[in-house]
Amino acid sequence: MARVPTDPASQRTNEQWLAELRAAGPQREAALADLRAAILHGLLYALQNWLSQDDPHFSALTEEVAQETLLRVMAHLEAFEGRSQFTTWAHKIAVRLALTELRRRKWREVSLDSLLESDASSARPSRMASTAPDPERAVEKAELMVYVRQIIDEELTDRQRLAMTAVFIKGMPLEEVARRLATNRNALYKLLHDGRLRLKRRVERDGMQIPELLAVFEQM
Numbered sequence: 734m735a736r737v738p739t740d741p742a743s744q745r746t747n748e749q750w751l752a753e754l755r756a757a758g759p760q761r762e763a764a765l766a767d768l769r770a771a772i773l774h775g776l777l778y779a780l781q782n783w784l785s786q787d788d789p790h791f792s793a794l795t796e797e798v799a800q801e802t803l804l805r806v807m808a809h810l811e812a813f814e815g816r817s818q819f820t821t822w823a824h825k826i827a828v829r830l831a832l833t834e835l836r837r838r839k840w841r842e843v844s845l846d847s848l849l850e851s852d853a854s855s856a857r858p859s860r861m862a863s864t865a866p867d868p869e870r871a872v873e874k875a876e877l878m879v880y881v882r883q884i885i886d887e888e889l890t891d892r893q894r895l896a897m898t899a900v901f902i903k904g905m906p907l908e909e910v911a912r913r914l915a916t917n918r919n920a921l922y923k924l925l926h927d928g929r930l931r932l933k934r935r936v937e938r939d940g941m942q943i944p945e946l947l948a949v950f951e952q953m
Contacts, residue, residue: 750819751810765803768823772799775824776831783835794834802827836906884935893928896921 745753745764753764776795777786784791806823813822882902885894896914899905911921 745819747813747815747819751813754807754810768806768820769799769803771820772802772823772827775820776827779824779828780831780835783832790838794831798827798831798834801830805830833906833908837909880941881932884932884939888931888935889928893924893931896924897928900925 745767750764750768753760754768755761756764773795776798780791780795784794802823805826813819885897889897892914896910899910899913900907907918907921911918914921914924916924
């Protein structure tokens with residue numbers, strides 16, 4: 734099992750954290766060491782639902798995240814507003830970085846083409862309804878998704894279809910989709926925006942006045 738330092742006993746106030754991290758020499762080094770230990774201790778509990786401590790990647794991930802968190806904290810000390818404890822603020826940054834990295838690793842070996850293939854052969858309405866508390870509602874949602882997939886296939890370019898399937902149906906992180914498409918985040922936003930407009934126009938032409946469906950495209 735990975736060994737994580739126990740929660741440091743330091744009782745620094747927010748003002749003390751800021752002052753010591755802005756100082757030079759041993760005082761800042763000591764504060765950084767204590768903050769790193771606090772981050773590692775927090776990640777031990779924050780990640781327990783996503784990654785076991787027994788996983789061989791746990792230690793490397795938490796060390797990497799702790800280091801990146803320290804860099805971000807030091808670069809954004811002026812952004813800390815004091816609305817929470819300083820360590821809580823740093824811990825939120827660490828958890829966000831850790832979960833982003835876990836999502837990225839999850840999709841690292843998955844191709845965009847395979848997402849389209851798996852989406853085409855996904856569950857039918859009856860299968861989706863079998864485990865839902867409201868079968869009738871589940872069937873409605875499943876049929877709605879069939880329609881969405883149909884118009885995605887018919888209205889979008891190949892590139893738009895890849896991006897929208899990956900992001901909105903499969904949940905792949907934007908950064909990973911942008912990397913796979915050899916583009917940047919802003920260009921990906923533009924690609925998704927244009928695709929969303931095409932789908933909305935198709936829905937309007939089909940006379941599909943379903944608030945839930947229109948809301949889906951408003952959020953894309």
